[in-house]
Every structure is written in C-alpha cells, then in structure tokens.
Amino acid sequence: MGKLNTYRAGADEGGHFGIFGGRFVAETLMPLILEVEQAYARYKDDPEFLDELNYYLKHYVGRPSPLYFAQRLTEHLGGAKIYMKRDELNHTGAHKINSTMGQILLAKRMGKPRIIAETGAGQHGVATATVCALFGLQCVVYMGETDVKRQSPNVFRMKLLGAEVVPVTSGTGTLKDAMNEALRDWVANVDNTYYLIGTVAGPHPYPTMVRDFQCVIGNEVREQLHEAEGRLPDSLVACIGGGSNAMGLFHPFLDDDSVKIIGVEAAGHGLETGEHCASLTGGRPGVLHGNRTYLLQTDDGQIKDGHSISAGLDYPGIGPEHSWLHETGRVDYVSVTDKEALDAFQLCTRLEGIIPALEPSHAVAHVEKIAPDLPTDHLLVMNMCGRGDKDVFAVAEHLGVEL
C-alpha cells in the first residue's frame, strides 16, 4: 500500500477504516446506533459540551495526567530515555474514565436514564459505575463469571458505586460473552438505555467516538514532551486488548512520520501454544460485535477464547482501526507473554515505586526489550494506562505468595 496523505481521516461515512469497522448489527439495534451517531456528530464539536467535558476531566478525573521521566528504569536499561504517561493517576485508576466521561455526557443529552456496559478487568465497569453515580443514572455492568472471580475488588467497587453487576455465564463466561450479553440487553431495552462501550471496538460510531475521547492522552503527551524536551517523541509504546489506551496515545502522532509506534498484544502462555490474545499476530479478519476486525477464530469462523494473565487484554478481537493500522504498516504490533509481563510488573514496582496494572506491564516488558539497544537521546513514551492495585491478589497467586 502506498503512503497515505493522512492516517487520521477515518472512519468513513459507513464507519470503515479500509475494509475494517462497519455496522454489523441486528436491525433492532440499527436505529439506535444511528441515533448515537447523530447525537455524537451533533455534540462532538459543540462548545458547551466540550466545556462541560473539560471541566470534569480537569476537576474530577484530574487531567492532565503527568508525563513522568522514569529515571531509574532508564538507567537500569541503559538506552532510550523513558517517559511514562501517568494515566493510572486518573480518578478510578485507569484511562477508561476519559471515555466514560465523554459518553455519559452524551447519554445525558440523549435523555437515556439507564446505562449498560461490559467489562473484563473491571476497570471500565468501575469507570462507568463512577460516572453513573456522579450523574445519578442507573447502571448495569455485564462481566464474565470467570472475571468476576479473578477481579473481585473491582466487583465490590462497582457495587459500592451503586451498579448492578451481572455475572455472565453464557458462552464461555468471558469478556466477549459479557459484550454479547450487553448487546442482548440493549436490544431488549431500546427506549431508555445507552450502551457505554469500553473500547475502540463495536459498531460505528463507537470505535471513532471512544478514540476521540481517548485522544486527550496523546494530545497531552505532545504538549508535555514539547515542554520537557522541545520535540516530538521518537517512539510510543502501549498495550492492546481492544486498544483504547493505545489508540488514544497513538492517534495524535499517526501523521508524524518520525514517530515509531508500537502496540503490544498479550501473548499469554506464548503464541505457539494457541493460548493468547494476540488478535493481530495470531488471528485473521472476521466479523464480531458489530465490526470487521482481526479475530481469534477457528477455520469454521467460530470465535475462540483468548487467554491472558491480564483480564483487560483477554478479548479475542481488537479495535478495527488497529487492524487497519496493522495492514497499512503505520503501527508495529508485537506481543509479550504472561511471564514477561509479570517480571516487568515487579521490575517497575521496585525501580519506580509504581505498581502498574498487568495490562501496561505488557508495555513495560516490551520497553525492557527495546530500550537497551536505543541511543540515550531516543525519547520513548509508554502509556501507564492503569494502576495495579486491582491485580495484587492475582499477582500474589502467580508468585505463589499466600496473603
């Protein structure tokens, strides 16, 4: 494929990024999706909407999040100068709230009193329950029963925030089934319900809308790094499940040719074992949850379960724009195993005093691999998209520590 004038123009009118994206949903939902699209088109550049969003991002979420020079990690690795975008310092402890805040303000304007969401690690569920509490809206969160067990602190947080958490046992009881169940709920409650999707996936306009709300990450990085170093970064690294934190960091830099961009998927037990969540490296294009994208699937087109130590990366698909960026070659996608992530989790904690979530631990692990071979004036920014408090029990178990 020849070089494009811009990588930032998508999605097109039908919600496509190249062949990816689209609106593969039941007719019952189609009018609702068009309604969301119209509402988003109406408000996304509306000064009053943006003022309100920026007010809450600043005073409630705590933006801008710092861009932190990780000096000890840099010295330890002995190469690239490593910066961390500290989105784990946001209220609720992850980047998810950037998008839930934007979407809840949209849902309010659409007059929808009931909010539904799917969640894997529980971070999106907590972020959704939080904004629902803030604005006094009813909240129902669908969560695979496997995840309910391994993320119990987040389940309790959601309940404290007033959300109803519905454990999903259908299918294989994981994030993909939680998304199926949320779609089933939406179809049955079309009049009063807004589906607040947590990542850059789903039918158009969700991949574009969630990306736009998450772009605050990359936009801040551009400004903050300019202030600190007077120039653009040389490379960006972020972990990818559905891919919303990565898209938020990457998108504002897609047209800056000098910036190398790397997405890190979860290789689970290793790509060769088949037990992983690396949709781009180990899957192929298919259609699920309203969009065409890379999916883990069988030769018969049945969706396979992913595996990752990190519940937040445990999804057999990826946002359609990532699939497109993969095929155009603009972004490099690599993968990191459970074990490498677990090691990076400990290294980051000990060296920087930052307990990362298992999701960005994958990004840290990749930084460990590449930083030593890069020159010391190479500016590398990784997205610390979530904090690891929610993971300490799971990590203890993996390390064989009894609490």
Next chain:
Amino acid sequence: MSVETRITRRFAALKEEGRSGLITFVTAGDPDYDTAAEILNGLAEAGADLIELGMPFSDPMADGPAIQVSSQRALRAGQTLKKTLKMVRDYRARDADTPIILMGYYNPIYIYGVDEFLSDAVEAGVDGLIMVDLPPEEESELCLPAIEAGVNFIYLTAPTTTEKRLPRVLENASGFVYYVSITGITGTRSATSADIRPHVDRIRAHTDLPIAVGFGITTPDQAADIAGIADAAVVGSAVVKVITDNLDENGRAKPGLAGKVHDFVRSLADGVRGA
C-alpha cells in the same frame, strides 16, 4: 428484483390455498448431526411449510438462552458450515419442494468465502438467507451477491424500524419480510397480536412481499393468532426447547426425540391451519 425460488412458489401456493404458513427453526447439528437430520427430514410432513435451518455460531448476539445452548450443543457435536450444507444437500434428495432458509451470523460465511459459500449453497438447494448481523448498510457483503446467485435475501424489520427507514430495509428484500415482533432476543417474551397488527399493516403498505412474524411465538394458539394477521408464523425457540427437554443427563438425544419435535410441530401446524 424478484427471483423465483421455492420460497416464492411456496407462498404463492399458500395464497392459492387461502391460508398462512408455518415456518419452523431448528439448529443444524443440534443435538448431533444424525438426530438433527432425522428432525429435519420429518418437519415438512409434520406441517412446516418452510424450514429455517440455523447455522450455529459461537456468539449468537441476538438469541436468547434456548437458541444459545442449541448452538453450543451443535458446535460441541462438531457441526460446521460445510456439514450444514451437506445436511441441506441430503435433504434435497428426499424433498425437492420445501423451501430451506439458512439463518445465522455472518462470520462463518465470511470465513468460508462468500462466493464459494453461495455457489455451494445453491448447489445444495438452499433457497434463502436470513442474516442477523447484516443490516442494509452492509448489503454489499452478502445480500447483493446472494441476489446475483439467485438466493433470496430475507430482511428482518423490527419495532424500532422507523417509517422513514423501512423503504431502505425493503429495497433489496426478497422472498419474504421477517417482522421481529418484539424488541429483544429470541424466545424471551411475546407481543400480542394487537401490538403486531399495525406493524404488519405498516410493512404491507410498503411491499408486496409476504410477511412472516417471529420472535416469541411459542404455542399453537399464538401461532394461530399470528397466522390470522401475517402470511406466516415463525417458531424457533419453542421447537428447540423440545430438543432440550429430551436430552439425557449426558446431553445426548433420548430415543424418540425427533418424534417429539415432530409432534410439537404438528400441533403448531394445526393451530396455523385452523386460523
């Protein structure tokens, strides 16, 4: 636009007879290939005028619990899209007239390859397709190629489909129009015929195609009610439930399962024919 198929011929014949039709849904390969074939083979004789055969999918987003577990059973028993087409091909050797419509989700067909699938489907004797996750916005994927191949593409319309949107949905519809009578997933709740009638009338004002009504029709009486206002009643989850109720503790078919399904279909057919 209208291609003549077994579907159009069957609806013409029903009109001639002055009655509405019964469409029954079963999942191909549920609970296993042989039992499913036995069920399929007796449906027409039990009174099904058209047959919807579900192509099982791992993530049936628009289906309720009954059809979800039915799909899972079929997949666990090793059903694939290739086997589903074989089932149709074998059926056609016994019955050249009863229309067969494949219903399901797009991904297995996309992976099979649209052109190869359509050519194999036509060769097997498939008459129509109902694709849950292909609205008119995605018609270039399968709808237009299907019409080109001589296969009817049946569109779903819902209570949420507005008057303004309806012509768009019907633009490339063929065979019949499937009105989804509730906002919700299959087999979970029912609408009353008083709710349904205005929607059917609304669709009829836009098209000459026959109109079938489905989702939430579970009893012979309900089927009879629907037959009174639409050209056909579709029963799916309730038929599949008969399969679920006749499995042993290991999930295998009890002896006589197919007969039980046929008995239930017969009672539905009596309802529809008595309307």
